[in-house]
Amino acid sequence: MxxxxxxxxxxxxxxxxxxxxxxxxxxxxxxxxxxxxxxxxxxxxxxxxxxxxxxxxxxxxxxxxxxxxxxxxxxxxxxxxxxxxxxxxxxxxxxxxxxxxxxxxxxxxxxxxxxxxxxxxxxxxxxxxxxxxxxxxxxxxxxxxxxAGTTAVHALAEAEVEPGEIVVVLGTGGVGLAVVQDARRRGATVVAVSRDAGRRKAALAAGATVAVPPADAADAVDRLSGGQGADVVVELAGVTATLELATGMLGRRGRLVLVGYSADALTVSPLAMVVAEQRVLASVGxxxxxxxxxxxxxxxxxxxxxxxxxxxxxxxxxxxxxxxxxxxxxxxxxxxxx
Ligand SMILES: [Zn+2]
Ligand SMILES: [Zn+2]
CATH class of the missing domain: 3.90.180.10 (Medium-chain alcohol dehydrogenases, catalytic domain)
Known part of the structure; x- marks a missing residue:
């Protein structure tokens, strides 16, 4: 064969x-x-x-x-x-x-x-x-x-996404588009982030509330959350720039979900995380x-x-x-x- x-x-x-x-x-x-x-x-x-x-x-x-x-x-x-x-x-x-x-x-x-x-x-x-x-x-x-589909289901289950929460999806490849779909199914407001216009279009078709390039992500989250920050950020790109973007957007009790494999380091401020009771989760498969x-x-x-x-x-x-x-x-x- x-x-x-x-x-x-x-x-x-x-x-x-x-x-x-x-x-x-x-x-x-x-x-x-x-x-x-x-x-x-x-x-x-x-x-x-x-x-x-x-x-x-x-x-x-x-x-x-x-x-x-x-x-x-x-x-x-x-x-x-x-x-x-x-x-x-x-x-x-x-x-x-x-x-x-x-x-x-x-x-x-x-x-x-x-x-x-x-x-x-x-x-x-x-x-x-x-x-x-x-x-x-x-x-x-x-x-x-x-x-792709079941990795999304697992990541959002681990994050315990609830209706009304703001979920940011950093990266809209195969897994990311499935995360968008499943976050919407759970009743979340979804911000899809991608550098690529075609992928942003696909994210909107998959149910994203808004789809923006990385430079506009923080503003979109601010606007949708009234300045409160994101409840969940699903990080699928795994590079320093998106990891920093992710930690910067998290609101109180925000959960950062790391999915898959990354070689870049994640830097967080324990003080900033503690006072906001934020959490970092990892999700594999x-x-x-x-x-x-x-x-x-x-x-x-x-x-x-x-x-x-x-x-x-x-x-x-x-x-x-x-x-x-x-x-x-x-x-x-x-x-x-x-
Ligand atoms: Zn795979
Ligand atoms: Zn076993």
Whole structure:
């Protein structure tokens, strides 16, 4: 089968012919019909961090159909439509038992990071990583739920966003647009911040109350909050400039939510934070229950991460180049079945 594999930083992904993986007793094989291209893939290719081995098949947003089931698997049959939870969690450590599979102490792998991922015709995962996809959700719509959509659901759940609060979204890529949608669903007033006019337009279409460039963000928050500041700032860019913007906009009991990976340092004034009872939260990925929730929200028409374009798997490097160039509004989705 065809797989787009990482062989080292600074090199394009190779389109390799690899053996079709066989599921173990408690595993399933999924025929990948749609695979989203996340900024994380770019971080591998550009050398911000490395997968646990090379070569590694990248991709961690996968939707498709069950293709084969292991001998001990029950409840799944060939042809079932599924979304894949990308943390291949153990199911028995203290964090799995608390429903926090994203913090699993002994995962079998994480797609693209430490297990072959979704940029392939087929993929093998533990059966407990599958979430059933209702017929009304297309594979193209489902794939971006697996990271972008459900990361947004998790970040806003961690921030405990309430109706009437002001939520600022710094960065309007695939995750950011989903954060905008889910913050609106929660009844928040949403300020989307992006340097790119096309993305600001997309943020407004996703439900943002206002969409502004970074230089105008503080004024927009002042105006909407009557000078009180933001209740929640979701920081998705992870660079010093946006981190400083974020801390400067927080109001009393404001929560700064750091999402994903950043190499830049966060500097805060403990005094300023203490007197305003502000909090800094970190949010990584999502739980299995939140992927189920994201799928349910999508089925109800309440969470639809925008798909920028669909492309064949063979165009993966072009997709990565477009993402790197900042030309993508929403998610690019690859079609490994051609
Ligand atoms: Zn991702
Ligand atoms: Zn675990």
């Amino acid at each position: 065809l797989a787009a594999r990482f062989h080292g930083a600074g090199r394009p992904l190779a389109l390799d012919d690899v053996p079709v993986p066989e599921p173990g007793p408690d595993e399933v094989r999924v025929r990948v019909h749609a695979a989203g291209v996340c900024g994380t893939e770019l971080h591998f290719v550009d050398g911000l961090y490395a997968p646990s081995r090379t070569p590694m098949t990248l991709g961690h947003e996968a939707a498709g159909t069950v293709d084969a089931v292991g001998s001990a698997v029950t409840g799944w049959a060939e042809g079932d439509r599924v979304a894949v939870y990308y943390y291949l969690f153990c199911g028995s450590c203290r964090w799995c038992l608390r429903g926090r599979q994203n913090l699993c102490l002994a995962p079998r792998g994480v797609l693209a990071f430490a297990a072959d991922g979704a940029f392939a015709e087929q993929l093998v995962v533990p059966a407990h990583c599958l979430v059933r996809l209702p017929a009304e959700i297309s594979f193209d719509a489902a794939a971006p739920l697996c990271c 999502n739980t299995l229950a939140e992927l189920e929730q994201a799928v349910a929200l999508a089925a109800a028409g309440q969470l639809t991460p925008p798909v920028a374009a669909t492309m064949p798997l063979t165009a993966v490097n072009e997709a990565l180049d477009r993402l790197r160039a900042g030309e993508v509004t929403g998610r690019l989705v690859l079609h490994p079945q051609g």
